[in-house]
Amino acid sequence: MGMTMTEKILAQAADQAEVRPGEIVEVPADLVFGQDTTMPLAVIAFRQMGAEYPFDPEKVAIVCDHFVPNATVQAAERTRSLREFAREHGVANYFEAGRGENFGVEHALLPEEGLIRPGMVIVGADSHTTSYGALGAFASGFGSTDVAAAMALGRVWLRVPETMRFVYTGELNPWVSAKDLILYTIGKIGVAGALYRAMELIGPVIESLSVDQRLTMCNMGVEAGAKNAIIPVDRETEDYLESVGVEGGFAAISDSDCQYYSVTGIDVSEVEPQVACPPSPDNVKDLSEVLGVTLDAVFIGSCTNGRIDDLRRAARVLEGKRVSSDLRLIVIPATQEVYAQALHEGILQVFVEAGAAVSTPTCGPCFGGHMGLLAPGERVIATTNRNFRGRMGHPASEVYLSSPVVAAASAVMGRIAHPEEVTR
Amino acid sequence: MIIEGRVWKLGDNVDTDQLVPGRYLTLTDSQELASHCLEDTVPRFREEVRPGDILVGGKNFGCGSSREHAPAALKALGISCLLASSFARIFFRNCINLGLPVLIAPEAISDIQDSDRIRVNVETGEIENVSRSFRCSVPPLAPFLLGIIDAGGLTAYARNQLHAQAPETERGVSP
Numbered sequence: 001m002g003m004t005m006t007e008k009i010l011a012q013a014a015d016q017a018e019v020r021p022g023e024i025v026e027v028p029a030d031l032v033f034g035q036d037t038t039m040p041l042a043v044i045a046f047r048q049m050g051a052e053y054p055f056d057p058e059k060v061a062i063v064c065d066h067f068v069p070n071a072t073v074q075a076a077e078r079t080r081s082l083r084e085f086a087r088e089h090g091v092a093n094y095f096e097a098g099r100g101e102n103f104g105v106e107h108a109l110l111p112e113e114g115l116i117r118p119g120m121v122i123v124g125a126d127s128h129t130t131s132y133g134a135l136g137a138f139a140s141g142f143g144s145t146d147v148a149a150a151m152a153l154g155r156v157w158l159r160v161p162e163t164m165r166f167v168y169t170g171e172l173n174p175w176v177s178a179k180d181l182i183l184y185t186i187g188k189i190g191v192a193g194a195l196y197r198a199m200e201l202i203g204p205v206i207e208s209l210s211v212d213q214r215l216t217m218c219n220m221g222v223e224a225g226a227k228n229a230i231i232p233v234d235r236e237t238e239d240y241l242e243s244v245g246v247e248g249g250f251a252a253i254s255d256s257d258c259q260y261y262s263v264t265g266i267d268v269s270e271v272e273p274q275v276a277c278p279p280s281p282d283n284v285k286d287l288s289e290v291l292g293v294t295l296d297a298v299f300i301g302s303c304t305n306g307r308i309d310d311l312r313r314a315a316r317v318l319e320g321k322r323v324s325s326d327l328r329l330i331v332i333p334a335t336q337e338v339y340a341q342a343l344h345e346g347i348l349q350v351f352v353e354a355g356a357a358v359s360t361p362t363c364g365p366c367f368g369g370h371m372g373l374l375a376p377g378e379r380v381i382a383t384t385n386r387n388f389r390g391r392m393g394h395p396a397s398e399v400y401l402s403s404p405v406v407a408a409a410s411a412v413m414g415r416i417a418h419p420e421e422v423t424r
Numbered sequence: 425m426i427i428e429g430r431v432w433k434l435g436d437n438v439d440t441d442q443l444v445p446g447r448y449l450t451l452t453d454s455q456e457l458a459s460h461c462l463e464d465t466v467p468r469f470r471e472e473v474r475p476g477d478i479l480v481g482g483k484n485f486g487c488g489s490s491r492e493h494a495p496a497a498l499k500a501l502g503i504s505c506l507l508a509s510s511f512a513r514i515f516f517r518n519c520i521n522l523g524l525p526v527l528i529a530p531e532a533i534s535d536i537q538d539s540d541r542i543r544v545n546v547e548t549g550e551i552e553n554v555s556r557s558f559r560c561s562v563p564p565l566a567p568f569l570l571g572i573i574d575a576g577g578l579t580a581y582a583r584n585q586l587h588a589q590a591p592e593t594e595r596g597v598s599p
Contacts, residue, residue, distance in 0.1 A: 024566070037449035041492055044452060049582045067450060074450040127490040127514060143492035143518035149582040157568075191437055192484035196513050225484060227513055280437065367489070368446035386488060388441045395464035 002255020004163040006198040009138040021162040033061035034125030041144035055154030061093035063106035071370035104335025104361035107131040107303035119250025130221040133230035134214035162261035163198040168205035170269035178213035179403035183274040187284025195225035211240040212309035223281040276401035279389040296378040298411040305383035306334030315347040317408035324414030329356040425546040429478040433538040436482035443494035454500035461497040475502025486515025523577035529562040
């Protein structure tokens with residue numbers, strides 16, 4: 001019996017001929033990383049373990065993205081401690097805003113920096129580590145102590161997950177993008193629909209998506225509870241990897257006789273733009289059902305939808321328009337490289353002239369940290385990944401999740417709107 | 425390991441943003457984190473919880489963010505054990521890594537109510553609701569996970585492993 005691509009990566013890592021779902025394997029970590037909210041706890045645990053040096057400093061990355069630029073004095077103390085840890089331990093892959101090189105939201109930044117390769121086992125102290133499956137890696141989120149142990153020992157234990165295969169076919173409707181497909185999928189299976197399992201995303205529609213779009217889909221796999229989400233390497237992936245200077249890697253493909261936990265076909269011709277309503281990412285409705293919901297804020301950005309592809313789509317809707325004075329629009333390119341590209345293409349000018357607040361890269365508003373939080377009773381539509389109660393501010397505020405084009409159209413109309421209302 | 429305690433019952437899909445809201449993620453001290461645990465959704469929890477209490481959740485407990493601040497806060501409040509119909513996987517690992525016993529116990533949840541007294545044998549998976557004379561048995565944790573809990577969590581467990589490998593590699597370990 002054959003293996004799924006996730007099983008193949010774990011078998012290769014474990015140096016075994018095969019692995020089976022449910023089996024526990026201990027595998028070497030190819031990349032271990034964390035960010036400024038999870039890494040401080042990992043550093044404390046790392047020291048308590050009696051470890052002095054990371055197993056391999058080149059395989060460790062620290063990305064300060066959540067509370068940067070330092071939102072509070074305490075945040076400044078945390079980033080300083082991580083900066084010092086990186087310097088003392090030879091961690092060259094340390095990223096923080098405004099240090100003369102690329103920086104930004106980890107899951108957009110690490111692929112740009114060429115740190116992600118197909119077939120890698122990636123251990124990240126952040127739940128949205130699932131993103132990197134878009135480049136054919138096994139990537140999963142962990143807590144701080146797990147990351148500390150992986151940093152000290154260079155290994156991590158994993159239960160081999162069952163794989164749920166999702167096959168996307170049909171023609172994408174206008175204004176429908178990867179965000180709509182993953183919201184639609186989460187709406188179908190629920191927030192625990194893929195708990196402990198791998199999501200394998202495949203089919204002609206996936207093949208037609210840019211790497212930016214694929215990252216959006218794998219990013220939100222964790223919102224269905226998935227351990228990892230993964231897309232096979234193809235020409236599109238190879239072109240992307242070449243553009244960021246990555247060579248080699250293990251491009252696993254599922255065997256035709258492998259065993260899936262389930263196989264679900266999704267005809268995207270039936271999918272219209274989707275919106276996840278509060279307070280759960282699986283409370284998904286067709287855009288047509290929520291048109292007209294009034295808003296106080298719109299946020300375009302995050303590790304889910306802050307890449308150049310996302311900003312281009314949003315700018316297409318906002319070009320020559322003005323943001324409604326009934327709300328505030330905040331746009332945050334996910335990385336400095338995205339920011340520079342958007343600047344070069346005139347996209348930032350579109351946002352600025354539309355009256356949006358455009359910020360330097362940060363996770364800030366998405367997790368309710370800083371940079372545009374919500375007052376009681378306020379309502380936002382955001383291109384982010386979670387709409388839990390209080391996620392972006394006061395517990396009595398509300399978060400709707402959508403694609404960049406729906407968010408952009410809503411910013412112009414002052415209420416949840418279809419892009420066609422703005423562009424026709 | 426037999427744990428007996430009073431139950432705090434919560435519902436399905438309790439996310440880690442509820443357990444410790446994002447605005448507190450610059451904190452690293454577990455007592456400070458504990459002082460904000462569930463403050464937006466169950467504000468009386470952090471005031472009324474007592475050391476030894478047992479947390480019982482529904483489906484997908486601990487979903488969302490990987491923040492270990494969440495189980496660290498529960499541990500600092502003295503929560504002795506967690507039961508749920510199912511756990512989000514990162515939260516489940518985090519509990520074990522902090523030495524906090526967790527059991528997946530879908531059979532037991534509907535027969536346990538808030539404030540009940542229950543007894544949990546973490547090694548055998550036997551659960552007894554002392555208040556309602558209900559008993560059931562669920563699959564216990566895998567032995568190597570119990571080993572991590574017995575060691576006091578992954579930090580102590582990894583320390584032992586590092587010391588065991590130190591003579592060979594002579595790196596990564598302080599004396």
